[in-house]
Each structure stands twice: as C-alpha cells, then as structure tokens.
Amino acid sequence: MRVGLTGGIASGKSTVGRLMAxxxxxxxxxxxxxxxxxxxxxxxxxxxxxxxxxEMLRQDGSVASERLARVVFADPLARRRLEAEIHPLVGKRFAELAAAATGPLIVFEATLLVDTGGYRNFDALVTVEADPELRVRRAVARGLDEEEARARLAAQTSCEARTAAADFVILNEGTLDQLRERVLEVVAQLERRAAEGVGDRGQGSGVRG
Known part of the structure; x- marks a missing residue:
C-alpha cells in the first residue's frame, strides 16, 4: 500500500515519518x-x-536552496513554475524507489500532496496538524524569522483542506510519547487495510486528537 504523509510547515510530519519508519x-x-x-x-x-x-546556484553548481525559497515563497507564479519542473522528477524517483521496496506500507512524505492533488496517487493519506501559532513558534525556533515563517504557512494549503482530503489526521500538539502512540495506532490501521486489500481512501476513518 502506498501512503502519502503530509502536513504544513513545522507540523511535525518529519517526526511522524521517522516514527513510521x-x-x-x-x-x-x-x-x-x-x-x-x-x-x-x-x-x-x-x-x-x-x-x-x-544566481540561484552556488559556486559548486548546487542549488542555493535558502535563496531559492525566499524567491518562490514571495512569488506564487515563480513557485508554480518551479513545482511544474521539480514535482515530476520527484514523482519519477519515488516510483522507482517504491517499485524496489518491500513491506506492506510504502510511505511518501511531502508537504504539497494536497496542494498539487498528488495525494490522489496514493492508497491512503495521513496528515499531521498542529495549531498555526504553535507551528510558527516551532519554525522560528528552527531558525526562520517570524515574517518568513508566516509567509510560508500562508503559501501552503489550509489545515482544513488537508484534513478534508486525509484518511488519517494526527494532531501533534503534545509530547513525543503521545505522538508515538498515535502514530502506532495509525500504522496498525494502515496495516490492516493493506492486509485486506483496502485502498479506497475513505475519509474520516483516521485518528483525530
């Protein structure tokens, strides 16, 4: 079963991805x-x-990601142009990795699965959510200034849209142990779906709270 894992900036989706691994x-x-x-x-x-x-490349030819991020998060058209080029390349590489993977659950962690409609290519969608102000504080603690953190949050689709699209919603506003417990519950439900051959992405069936 192919599972999409998403969530906005500083929601904790990378932590959830690690716990799922x-x-x-x-x-x-x-x-x-x-x-x-x-x-x-x-x-x-x-x-x-x-x-x-x-000018968006470093001297060694790699992309200056922070410089690029400042441009595309300030210019929606530039962001869409970049996504139109990069997303197909990412999708192609993930398909290659998924084809070689073993195990019942193959998870793809990406911020923009709902924004781009890419979540429809998965058998199930998990979103990680948290209060927007908490997410801003987390982003600032990670090194972004508050204005940039709020701009990135505003540029992404709303938590309501992600929640509406998702099969499983994990709220990440507590401790790591609480988060781990919820992740294990979601994984168990996904494994049952995979064993039963269920991939209809029925909404509202997940963990909320």
Missing amino acids: EAGCTVTDADRLVAELYRPGGEGAAAVARLFGD
Missing part, C-alpha cells in the same frame, strides 16, 4: 529527493538555473 514502514522523504536533484549536475539544478538564472 521505526514502526517498520518504508519511508521516503520528498525533501531528500529534491536535495539529490539539487546537487551539482542534477536535473533539478539544471531546471532551477533555466528558470531563475545561475
């Missing part, structure tokens, strides 16, 4: 695939240079 899932992070594409000589680096010029 610890629970035996095969987890691939879209950010890691993008980082590979942005290496010197990578297809992603070539696309960025073609779209935005060589």
Whole structure:
C-alpha cells in the first residue's frame, strides 16, 4: 500500500515519518529527493538555473536552496513554475524507489500532496496538524524569522483542506510519547487495510486528537 504523509510547515510530519519508519514502514522523504536533484549536475539544478538564472546556484553548481525559497515563497507564479519542473522528477524517483521496496506500507512524505492533488496517487493519506501559532513558534525556533515563517504557512494549503482530503489526521500538539502512540495506532490501521486489500481512501476513518 502506498501512503502519502503530509502536513504544513513545522507540523511535525518529519517526526511522524521517522516514527513510521521505526514502526517498520518504508519511508521516503520528498525533501531528500529534491536535495539529490539539487546537487551539482542534477536535473533539478539544471531546471532551477533555466528558470531563475545561475544566481540561484552556488559556486559548486548546487542549488542555493535558502535563496531559492525566499524567491518562490514571495512569488506564487515563480513557485508554480518551479513545482511544474521539480514535482515530476520527484514523482519519477519515488516510483522507482517504491517499485524496489518491500513491506506492506510504502510511505511518501511531502508537504504539497494536497496542494498539487498528488495525494490522489496514493492508497491512503495521513496528515499531521498542529495549531498555526504553535507551528510558527516551532519554525522560528528552527531558525526562520517570524515574517518568513508566516509567509510560508500562508503559501501552503489550509489545515482544513488537508484534513478534508486525509484518511488519517494526527494532531501533534503534545509530547513525543503521545505522538508515538498515535502514530502506532495509525500504522496498525494502515496495516490492516493493506492486509485486506483496502485502498479506497475513505475519509474520516483516521485518528483525530
């Protein structure tokens, strides 16, 4: 079963991805695939240079990701142009990894699965949510200034839209142990679905709270 894992900035989806991996899932992070594409000589680096010029590359030919992020989060058109180039490359690489993976649950962690409609390519969707102000504080604690954190949050689809699309909603506003308990419950439900051959993405069946 292919499972999409999503959530907005600083929601904790990467932590959930790690916990799902610890629970035996095969987890691939879209950010890691993008980082590979942005290496010197990578297809992603070539696309960025073609779209935005060589000033978006470092001296070694890799993408200056922070510089690029400031541009695309301030310009919706630039962001859409970038996504149109990069998302197909990421999807192709994930398909290759998924084809080689073993185990019942193959998880793809990506922020924009609902924004782009890509969640429809998965058998189930899990979203990780938290109060927006808590997410801003987390993002600032990670090094973003507050204005940039709020801009990134505003540029992403709403928690309501992600929740409406998801089969499983995990709220990440408590302790790590509480989060782990909820993740294990979701994984158990997904494993049952996989064993039963269920992949209809019936909404409202997940863990909320």
